[in-house]
Amino acid sequence: MNPIRLVQITDTHLFGEESAALRGVATLPALRAVLAHAAPHIEAADALLVTGDIVQDDSAGYRHFRETFAALDRPVLVLPGNHDEPALLREALHGHPAFQFCGHRDIAGWRIVLLDSVLPGSASGRLSEGSLATLDRVLGECRDRHALVCLHHHPVSMSSQWLDEVGLENSADFFRIVDRHAHVRGIVWGHVHQSMQAMRGGIHLLSTPSTCVQFAPQADDFAIDPRPPGYRILQLDAAGGIQTEVVWLDRFAADASSPSSQRSSSAA
């Protein structure tokens, strides 16, 4: 059986205004540069995975997201982040067959679970009792598959004090459920604007850089990392293995930046 190919795109932080920037990076041009760079991977992908912070507190940005991703002609699996309004995001994607908002999607021998970890009014995340129960159920009913669990907030420490104060508040509850299901092979998130790859037992733990600005790894206080936009490619094997790599746009041109229109916004 052929492996499943995914491209993860995260933390696009779009605005309604096309040229608006977050901390010096114009977010829609940066996203377009990422998608152009990733085009060969997207063409070969079974789906795109988008793990939240689609807009920067500006629901007018959802129009750009819908138009940009609908044009890619691939299934787009979407979950919200703390800078999104989940109801408005769901509404913005409604009616177009390319988009799936939360829930789960079965592709070949895998189940991909999309969680909503948004805690309204907070940069931190939390899975509701209902979400935890749904996670337990959707994992329990697919024991013949491998599972990839996706959410916005990091469920493990990033070794970064300020980021660890805005992670998943009830990660112990989350892992209590994950640990009941031995067929979970990977957990993927956004939110932290940096790449991390680790193992927890047999489970791959993966964070992915933003398509715009990055945060410095292992920093106790908020700090920008000058690394360029990035994305992650994943290959999910029939036997349950995950091959994955982060791709950085090392030649990302400074002309996508426009510090003059920088917005002051909360970080993650």
Ligand SMILES: [Fe+2]
């Ligand atoms: Fe973000």
